[in-house]
Amino acid sequence: MNVTNIKKQYITLVALILMLLSWQNAYSADVVRILHKELSRSGKSTAPIAISYAVPAKTSIGENVQVTVTIKALSDVNEMTLRMTSGDGLIMPSGEYQKNYGKQVRNTAFSETVTVIPNAEGILYLNVFATGTFNGKKMTNAGAVPINTGTVTRKMLKKSGQATTDSKGQKIIIMPAEETKTQQK
Amino acid sequence: MGRMLKIRAALYFTIVIIFSILIGCGGGSSNAPLPPPVTTVVVSGVITFDFVPTDSTNGLLYASTIQKPARGIVIEAIKTADSSVLSTTSTDNTGNYTVTIPKNIDIKIRIKAQMLKTGTPFWDFQVVDNTNSQALYAADSVAFNTGTSNVTKSYNLPSGWGGSSYTSTRVAAPFAILDTVYKAKSKITTADNAVHYPQLLINWSLNNIGTPGDATLGQIGTSHYDGTALYILGKADNDTDEYDDHVIAHEWGHYFENKFSRSDSIGGSHSLGDELDPRLAFGEGFGNAFSGMATDDPNYIDTLGAAQGSVGVVMNLADSNGDPSSIGWYSEDSVQYILYALYNNLGFSPLYTVFTTQQKTTNSFTTIYSFIAYLKANNPSAVTTIDSLLSAKNISTTFVNIWDSTETETNNGGDPKALPVYTVVTAGSATVQVCGNDQFDTNGDGNKLMSRRFIVIQIPTTATYTINISPITAGGIPNYTINSVGQLIGSSNNAASVTLTDSGSLTSGVYYGEVFDLRHYQGTTYFVGEVCFNVRIY
Numbered sequence: 001m002n003v004t005n006i007k008k009q010y011i012t013l014v015a016l017i018l019m020l021l022s023w024q025n026a027y028s029a030d031v032v033r034i035l036h037k038e039l040s041r042s043g044k045s046t047a048p049i050a051i052s053y054a055v056p057a058k059t060s061i062g063e064n065v066q067v068t069v070t071i072k073a074l075s076d077v078n079e080m081t082l083r084m085t086s087g088d089g090l091i092m093p094s095g096e097y098q099k100n101y102g103k104q105v106r107n108t109a110f111s112e113t114v115t116v117i118p119n120a121e122g123i124l125y126l127n128v129f130a131t132g133t134f135n136g137k138k139m140t141n142a143g144a145v146p147i148n149t150g151t152v153t154r155k156m157l158k159k160s161g162q163a164t165t166d167s168k169g170q171k172i173i174i175m176p177a178e179e180t181k182t183q184q185k
Numbered sequence: 186m187g188r189m190l191k192i193r194a195a196l197y198f199t200i201v202i203i204f205s206i207l208i209g210c211g212g213g214s215s216n217a218p219l220p221p222p223v224t225t226v227v228v229s230g231v232i233t234f235d236f237v238p239t240d241s242t243n244g245l246l247y248a249s250t251i252q253k254p255a256r257g258i259v260i261e262a263i264k265t266a267d268s269s270v271l272s273t274t275s276t277d278n279t280g281n282y283t284v285t286i287p288k289n290i291d292i293k294i295r296i297k298a299q300m301l302k303t304g305t306p307f308w309d310f311q312v313v314d315n316t317n318s319q320a321l322y323a324a325d326s327v328a329f330n331t332g333t334s335n336v337t338k339s340y341n342l343p344s345g346w347g348g349s350s351y352t353s354t355r356v357a358a359p360f361a362i363l364d365t366v367y368k369a370k371s372k373i374t375t376a377d378n379a380v381h382y383p384q385l386l387i388n389w390s391l392n393n394i395g396t397p398g399d400a401t402l403g404q405i406g407t408s409h410y411d412g413t414a415l416y417i418l419g420k421a422d423n424d425t426d427e428y429d430d431h432v433i434a435h436e437w438g439h440y441f442e443n444k445f446s447r448s449d450s451i452g453g454s455h456s457l458g459d460e461l462d463p464r465l466a467f468g469e470g471f472g473n474a475f476s477g478m479a480t481d482d483p484n485y486i487d488t489l490g491a492a493q494g495s496v497g498v499v500m501n502l503a504d505s506n507g508d509p510s511s512i513g514w515y516s517e518d519s520v521q522y523i524l525y526a527l528y529n530n531l532g533f534s535p536l537y538t539v540f541t542t543q544q545k546t547t548n549s550f551t552t553i554y555s556f557i558a559y560l561k562a563n564n565p566s567a568v569t570t571i572d573s574l575l576s577a578k579n580i581s582t583t584f585v586n587i588w589d590s591t592e593t594e595t596n597n598g599g600d601p602k603a604l605p606v607y608t609v610v611t612a613g614s615a616t617v618q619v620c621g622n623d624q625f626d627t628n629g630d631g632n633k634l635m636s637r638r639f640i641v642i643q644i645p646t647t648a649t650y651t652i653n654i655s656p657i658t659a660g661g662i663p664n665y666t667i668n669s670v671g672q673l674i675g676s677s678n679n680a681a682s683v684t685l686t687d688s689g690s691l692t693s694g695v696y697y698g699e700v701f702d703l704r705h706y707q708g709t710t711y712f713v714g715e716v717c718f719n720v721r722i723y
Contacts, residue, residue: 037397043409043416044432044487045473045498045517048456050628074627075458075510085491087423107627123402125394127423129490134458135509140497142424142489143395146404153402157392161354163320167268171320175356177296177340179326180233 047139048074049130059149065116067145069128072109077132080104082112085127089120089156090147104132118149122156226331229283230339232258232276232296234360237344237428241499244488245428247346254280255342255360256367259297262286265328275301288333296340298322298359300366306374308382310366312359315388315416316403322359322389349492351421355391358427362387362417365433369479373441376537383444385437387415389427394420408432410439424489424497431476431485438475442468446540447671449551453632457500457518458510460598460625460634463552463606470520470553477502477521478528503529505577512579513596514553514606515634519578523553526574527560535564548670549587549697550639553580554606558587588641588697598634600624602715607641607697612650612722618657619700620717623709631708637701642667642722647692650722654700655684657717662703669696679703 037053054068071082084097097114118124125144132139161175233252237245260282262272271292272284286292298312298321313319324342345355366387373380392403395418405416408426415436418426426432442448450468455461461469477483483503488496500507500518502525508518527536543559544551557575561568572582581594588607597603602620610617619640625633644650652675654663663685667675674696679685680703702716 043407044426044435045469045485045500046407046454046456047498048458050454072628074456085422123404125396125420125423129495137499137508138496139457139499140489140495142497144420144423146396146398157316157402159317160314160322160391161356163317167263167270171318172297172323173314173317173320175322175324175342175354177232177294177324177326177356178343180339180341 047130047132047141048134049077049080049132049139049141050074051128051130051141051143053128053145055145055147057148059118059147061118061121061149063118065118065147066113067116067126067147068111068113069126069145070109070111071130073104073106073132075134076104076106077134078103079138080132081130082110083129083131084112084114085129086116087125087127087144089118089122089149090124090126091117091119092126093117116147118147120156121150121152123148123153124156223333224287225285226288226333227283227335228262228286228292228294228331228338229281229335230294230337231280232260232282232340232342233280234342234364235344235346235357236361236364237346237357239429239486239488239496241484241486241496244490244495245425245493247344247348247493250344250346252341253364254278255296256280256364257300257302258360258363259299259301260284261295261297262292263295263325265291265293286331288331290331291328292331293328294326294338294340296324296326296342296360298363300363300370306378306380306382308370308380309384310363310370310382310387311385312362312387312389314390315400315405316390316392319386319388324356351391355419355427358391358419358425359387359389361427361430362389362433365430365479366437368430369434369437369441369475372479372533373537376534377541380445385415385440386413387417389417389419391419391421393418395424408436410436410443412443415440421493422491425493426487428493429487430480431473431482432487434476434479435472435485438472438479439468441475442471442540445545447545447547447551449671451632451637454628454630455517455632457498457508459517460511460513460515461517462632462634462636463515463554464550465632466515466517467520467552467556469517471524473500473517473521474502474524474528477525478533483525507578511598513598514580514594515598515603516578519580520553523574523578523580527571530570531564531567535560535567538563546670547587548695549607549641550668552606554584554589555587558584588639590641598625600635602717603635607639608700608720609643610640610720610722611643612645612691616719616721618717619720620715621700621702621705622715623705623713624715626705626708629708629710631706636705636708637699640665640698640700640720642691642696642698644691644693644696644722647690649688649690651686651688653684653686653719653721653723655719656682657719658715661716661718663700663718664703664706665698665700667696667698669694 050072052070059065080101086092124147128143130141161173232255236253258276262284276282300310342356344357345351345353397406398404408417418424448468449464485500487498539559547555549555575582579596583593592605619638622635664677704713
């Protein structure tokens with residue numbers, strides 16, 4: 001056996017393996033996990049419109065993010081509309097989104113995709129409002145699509161006051177009371 | 186010389202007498218003790234909060250904000266030097282408080298988002314931040330010195346609204362929530378003033394938003410009661426509920442139902458106009474009706490949207506027209522109308538009695554049938570009124586028991602196989618047919634009319650019995666539950682299209698349960714359609 005040929009075959013084999021590995025890694029990096037979820041209607045009374053969405057599990061600041069929102073009429077409806085607005089830290093390059101679907105029958109669904117750009121780290125929200133007139137009554141469901149940006153999930157959380165512990169060891173949040181001149185009865 | 190001595194003695198004697206008189210003069214009896222020195226002062230005042238009214242078209246009307254008394258709220262006087270609590274009290278029903286504090290000491294007044302009463306009755310309702318380790322909300326005054334005389338210190342808790350958005354701390358929000366709880370509790374008190382309420386945490390945060398997920402991040406889905414605590418929305422420009430008193434009262438009503446009555450509601454998504462599982466219809470109809478009872482206002486308004494200037498759901502609980510797309514024993518709209526009208530006709534006490542006694546121990550699922558059967562039995566003079574309300578909502582007036590076992594109901598919701606409400610299965614007798622369907626379950630929620638069918642089981646003698654459920658419809662996946670007085674005593678977990686058989690001992694008597702196809706129960710993204718089973722117990 002020619003040693004040079006063996007070496008060439010070995011080098012070719014190694015190169016092939018390396019090529020396969022790099023292709024696999026590149027493929028993994030390109031696959032983005034998409035979350036598909038439905039917004040909850042389990043609690044207080046709601047309008048008969050279901051809202052669900054698909055959004056990448058993770059995004060980055062400045063990234064163009066495609067969000068698909070689906071609304072479904074659960075009852076015959078007139079003047080069905082979808083409106084989406086941006087929450088804190090989120091940019092909608094095309095501005096607020098609104099679309100009218102008019103009269104629709106039960107079980108009709110529509111999906112719309114908008115582009116949003118996260119401008120801050122944390123969980124940002126796309127506000128979703130689905131409205132319809134049902135038997136003459138206008139009703140709206142509100143929800144929010146979470147855009148998980150960066151790594152610090154709690155960064156966008158707002159505080160109501162100063163968190164501390166009282167003399168009995170209970171956690172409390174202190175907010176300011178305003179003195180008034182109300183006379184005691 | 187002797188005369189001089191006499192004069193000196195008289196003078197001396199006079200001085201002594203005068204001095205003695207002066208010592209004896211103390212403003213009262215010469216024998217009364219001197220009053221103790223003043224060591225305390227009374228600090229008092231009134232606590233109010235910004236209340237923002239709702240409107241059925243324009244949502245929250247910030248321009249119409251008024252100050253309302255914060256009633257039954259815990260007040261602490263805190264010594265600023267070491268943060269110790271010098272005195273604790275609660276505001277009265279006009280928002281007034283009074284504490285007695287040492288004089289000349291620096292203190293601040295702490296207004297806690299807590300209603301607390303020990304003894305009988307008992308309650309402990311707290312508004313906490315679920316995004317901050319359930320920390321209790323509180324508002325502190327600026328520190329002041331108590332001085333040497335009584336002082337009035339009144340405080341208002343502001344909404345934080347700056348004209349077009351929230352620009353400062355939303356101090357009022359937790360107290361607006363408690364104001365509704367105060368009303369709800371007061372309504373219960375009209376029927377029973379010796380209630381021991383289990384502690385209730387009401388989770389509210391300005392981060393609480395309408396997406397399901399991690400509650401510590403505010404992702405609570407929607408305002409709801411989860412069987413343990415309340416969660417209330419608070420995200421501005423999306424959906425806030427702290428001023429939507431009917432929403433708060435509805436959820437507090439679920440807490441009341443859970444702790445003092447019984448609810449067999451299977452929960453899940455629901456809307457007005459849905460044909461619901463009758464247990465869910467009763468539970469949600471009760472929540473809406475109770476919101477009207479607690480507030481004595483039939484106008485349910487849920488605000489939302491940008492600047493909270495829109496509305497989500499608006500309904501008039503006293504409107505007999507209601508939602509025409511769902512009328513009957515499976516409709517929360519029908520149940521809320523009936524219950525609220527009963528409240529207006531009979532008062533709260535008769536309803537409270539049924540809820541806390543017979544409905545709690547009913548040997549059936551908790552539906553409009555069980556509630557009405559007991560209400561009629563307790564109030565025979567009101568039967569005509571009750572029947573007129575049932576008729577208005579296309580519900581049988583002649584059912585003789587909590588299962589309608591004589592099959593008087595004729596409203597089938599559009600599917601004849603939705604009836605009877607309970608199919609009677611007698612041990613040792615002929616096979617019966619039970620059919621389910623997901624035609625009403627547009628969104629695959631698994632909680633609609635015919636998602637599960639009810640059976641009532643008659644056991645003549647104590648013995649071991651076998652339940653046999655075989656699919657009539659090809660592909661049917663049979664499952665069942667058997668219950669007794671609110672307790673699950675038997676169930677299946679079958680995922681195959683097979684004839685299901687299960688055995689167990691049963692004491693003679695009556696039981697109730699469900700028969701259902703697994704796909705109807707779980708809910709699917711596609712329509713399964715009608716699935717029928719043969720059911721036999723032997």
